[in-house]
Structures are given as C-alpha cells and as structure tokens.
Amino acid sequence: MADNLEPRQDPGLPVPNPCVSFWQQTTRSFPYLNVNKDEPVPTESKYVIIGSGISGGLTTYELIQGGVSASDIIILEAREAASGASSRNAGHVRPDAFRGFQVYKQLHGKEQALKIIANEKLVFERVKEFTEKHNVQCDFNPTTTFDVCMTSEFADFNARSFKQYQDAGGDVSHIKFYSGEEARRVTRVSQAVAAYEWPAGSSHPAKLAQWLLTQCIAQGVKLYTHCPALSVTKSGTSPADSVVWEISTPRGTTKATTVIHCTNAFAPYLLPQLTTFITPNRAQAHAFVPPPSLSAANILPSTMSLRHTLKHFYSVAQRRPDGIIILGAPIANPKLSPDAALARLTTNDGVYNEEVRKDCVENFETTFEEAEKGRLRHGEGLLHTWTGIVGMTTDSVPFVGRVEGAEGQWVCAGFNGHGMARIFTCAPGVAKLILGGSWADTGLPECFEITQERLEKLQKGVSGSVF
Ligand SMILES: Cc1cc2nc3c(=O)[nH]c(=O)nc-3n(C[C@H](O)[C@H](O)[C@H](O)COP(=O)(O)OP(=O)(O)OC[C@H]3O[C@@H](n4cnc5c(N)ncnc54)[C@H](O)[C@@H]3O)c2cc1C
Numbered sequence: 001m002a003d004n005l006e007p008r009q010d011p012g013l014p015v016p017n018p019c020v021s022f023w024q025q026t027t028r029s030f031p032y033l034n035v036n037k038d039e040p041v042p043t044e045s046k047y048v049i050i051g052s053g054i055s056g057g058l059t060t061y062e063l064i065q066g067g068v069s070a071s072d073i074i075i076l077e078a079r080e081a082a083s084g085a086s087s088r089n090a091g092h093v094r095p096d097a098f099r100g101f102q103v104y105k106q107l108h109g110k111e112q113a114l115k116i117i118a119n120e121k122l123v124f125e126r127v128k129e130f131t132e133k134h135n136v137q138c139d140f141n142p143t144t145t146f147d148v149c150m151t152s153e154f155a156d157f158n159a160r161s162f163k164q165y166q167d168a169g170g171d172v173s174h175i176k177f178y179s180g181e182e183a184r185r186v187t188r189v190s191q192a193v194a195a196y197e198w199p200a201g202s203s204h205p206a207k208l209a210q211w212l213l214t215q216c217i218a219q220g221v222k223l224y225t226h227c228p229a230l231s232v233t234k235s236g237t238s239p240a241d242s243v244v245w246e247i248s249t250p251r252g253t254t255k256a257t258t259v260i261h262c263t264n265a266f267a268p269y270l271l272p273q274l275t276t277f278i279t280p281n282r283a284q285a286h287a288f289v290p291p292p293s294l295s296a297a298n299i300l301p302s303t304m305s306l307r308h309t310l311k312h313f314y315s316v317a318q319r320r321p322d323g324i325i326i327l328g329a330p331i332a333n334p335k336l337s338p339d340a341a342l343a344r345l346t347t348n349d350g351v352y353n354e355e356v357r358k359d360c361v362e363n364f365e366t367t368f369e370e371a372e373k374g375r376l377r378h379g380e381g382l383l384h385t386w387t388g389i390v391g392m393t394t395d396s397v398p399f400v401g402r403v404e405g406a407e408g409q410w411v412c413a414g415f416n417g418h419g420m421a422r423i424f425t426c427a428p429g430v431a432k433l434i435l436g437g438s439w440a441d442t443g444l445p446e447c448f449e450i451t452q453e454r455l456e457k458l459q460k461g462v463s464g465s466v467f
Helices: 054-065 101-108 110-133 152-167 180-187 205-219 264-270 338-345 354-367 423-434 452-459
Strands: 047-050 073-076 141-149 176-179 194-202 222-224 231-237 243-249 252-256 258-261 278-289 303-307 313-318 325-328 381-393 399-402 409-413
Touching (some): 047 252, 054 205, 073 205, 101 110, 110 423, 141 180, 176 180, 180 194, 205 222, 264 278, 264 381, 264 409, 313 354, 338 354
Parallel strands (some): 047 073, 047 258, 073 222, 258 409
Antiparallel strands (some): 141 194, 176 194, 231 243, 243 252, 278 325, 278 381, 303 313
C-alpha cells in the first residue's frame, strides 16, 4: 500500500500495524515472533531492556556474557519481536571508510572523526568474527563494497574526504581507487566517474536479530512482545539504595533498578531530553529479482552505493543464497516532489511511498541496463517494497551510556540509518558500562557518549549531517 501522510517529528510509539519487510516475509516461522504476547509482565525484574532490535538483543546477550543472570532480565517490545529497523533495513554491513570524515571533523574535531571511522571498520570485523565464531545463520557475506561516484561533483567531494582523512593519519591501506574506464569495468556501472572499494558485507538482519533473541531466551530471558513501555517513572529506592523505576505497560507495571533504552528512533518517547536530538525518519527498501545478466555466475560480487551527492544515493546488495538484490532508497533526492520528500518524516512504517519506489527502481534499471523493465521476464524485477524508521541524530553519532539525572537508566540509540556499522561496538559498550566499566573500557569514540555537555551543545544548535 502506498501512502500520503502528514509528516511528523514526535516519535510517539511505533505504529501497531507495520508492513512486513522482505526479511520478515522470509522468517515468519521464528518461534518467538509473538512470544508472551498475552502474558502480564512480572511485577519486578532487575533489568528491563526496552526494544528487541539488534541493539536490545546484543545488549542483553552481552550482559549475560558479563555475568548477569538471564532470569533477571526482561525485554519489552512494542510489536512483534525485532520488528523495528533491524528487520527492515537494506542489509548492508558497510563501514564508512573515509567519506564522512570532513563532516565528522567539523562536528566533533579531528581526533574524534578519526575514531568514528576506525570504529566502523572495527564493527565490520566484529560482526564477521561474531557470526563466524557462533555460526550464526544470517547469510552474512563478507565481501567488498564500492562507493560509486556517479557525478564528477561527488567524485571531487570523495577525493577531498579521502585526502583529508589520509592527511590526518587515517588508515587507507584497505581502500582501492579506480577512475574512468577502470571504475566502469570493476563496478559494471556505465555512468561511474570514479569508484572506491573496501571490505564490507551484507546480512539477513532479521535472522541476526532473531538469533540474538533466541540465545537470550534459551538462557532464561523473558521477551514480552506487543508490550510497549508506556512510561518510566521513579518509584522510590531499593534496600541497596538504588533508584527503583516503574515501567508501565498495557499488561501491568514492572519495577526495575536498571532500565536500558534500545528504542532507536523512538527513544525520545520515554526520554524527552532527546526530543529533537533524535528524530524519526522513514526509510524505504526494495527487493528485486535479477534477470539472467545479474544471476548465477553474473551475480554482483560486491555491494555498492551509487552516489550522486552525499545524501542522494542508492544502496545495492545482492544476496548470495537467492540472488535477490536489495535496493535502498536515497535519504534525500532532489528529483522528488515536496510531498515525497516530506513522506520520510512520518513514523508510519505500515505503508511505502510510490514515488520513492518508482525512482529507486528506475535508477537501478538505468544503472544496470540489463535490468531494464521492457527486457524483464514475468517474475523478474520488483518483488517487494517496505519501509522502516531510522533514528537520525543532530550530530550524526549515536547516544550511548548513562542517562544523567536518571540513575539506573541507560541508552543505546540514534543510529542514523547506519546501525549495522555501529551496534556491534555500541551495544557491548553500554553493557560494559552497566557492569561497572569506564568509558575507556568501551573503546568507543568519546563523542558517542550521552553527556549533559553534549546535550547542551546540541541545544545551542550545533548540528550537521553525514547521512
Ligand atoms: C529501510 C532501511 C534501510 C536501512 N539500511 C541500512 C543498511 O543497509 N545498513 C545499516 O547499517 N543500517 C541500515 N538501516 C538502519 C538500521 O536498520 C538501524 O540502524 C538498526 O536496525 C537499529 O537497530 P536498533 O536495535 O537500535 O533499533 P530497532 O531495530 O528499530 O529496534 C528498536 C525496537 O524498539 C521497539 N520500541 C520502540 N519504542 C518502544 C517502547 N516504548 N516500548 C517497547 N518497544 C519499543 C521497536 O518496536 C523496535 O523493535 C536501515 C534502516 C531502514 C529502515
């Protein structure tokens, strides 16, 4: 169903009737999809995690690894298990290798910008290591990715970013550069002006999220689906002098001394201090059945981002197991009508935007001439379109850590439509902090920490966007 909606910045709660993404269509047999959907929540639990996406699942997993008893943890999820962005994305696990450096440097300074880029590389390595070590069946495909510069303006922008990053001491040893004819040959994109290649991957994100939840549930964690947290209010102190929080839900109230917000775009609903610093944006993705020229031995070996400008880009990742091509639509596209451009400001992931769909598919068909509509057979071409809500932050980095002024509350949210390249260090980081570690123990860039100082800086209007 296509939409025509009023834009909205206040996230509220996730809408109750989201559409079913390609990833969800292919995992309907997950046994915990609607687990405990009619059960009342317990009156108390030491740890309450709000949100069951990859952040919530991995934070829970890491707490258990760190020694927390699984039976002391409950997860509250507003809809079916992992029904947020984690089961609705474009499948890319794609670190930024240098492109965002110029903007990060302006926002956070040179040292932090270097750390942000280094952290993304580390996340890719962590996801690879984790999925291999635990044999996670999530179709993880470690390969390379191309940033394909579709215009000379963007080629210039990328060249500047690359140079600035290299001059600042950034590691570029893993990045290959191609220009002109060579770029067109390696990428198979006839309009390519230049291209950069570096290690990246793709996965079936819902399978990864579900694997994490399965491990936690097997250890004794209880997941309550279709059970939104409606409020978190102070209700006194425990015998050990910790603040006790009361989390209300439609199925009762539970008391906890540790509450972890893994609600990404929806974090401001329960943490109003994040309103305007995390804003929900709707993103759209598409699944495409390839023609023979992109099938079998002709499958695209690498993923790519077809870049017209910093924000006008299309992501392309072809899946190994079935050859389906996942197309991510651009965040901003100057060609779209004002209505379609505004449609991304809604939180309604029950529907998609027809104009965005048309533009995205047309772009793919023009880029890969073999995929032209007139030449496709019945059964080839667009298979499915879906949407999901991403959490954009005003300074392009997530909020991780202790919520100041709310002892016992923690957050890991605001992934800027880029969580697959961030969560695998942020979630273990927040778990370390909860277990008593210092910020240095997390290894995360300091600018990711949610501090009063950062919120005050943002209040003054410091902002900028890489995404
Ligand atoms: C179309 C699209 C394409 C994308 N493509 C990519 C990509 O290719 N690569 C990449 O790195 N990233 C991509 N992303 C972003 C990525 O999916 C997210 O950054 C990541 O999934 C965030 O994970 P999370 O667990 O923090 O949030 P989510 O997966 O959104 O999980 C948050 C959960 O919290 C629940 N929730 C919210 N409020 C409450 C409440 N009050 N009570 C209980 N539960 C609540 C939600 O229902 C949801 O399940 C894309 C996102 C979209 C939508």
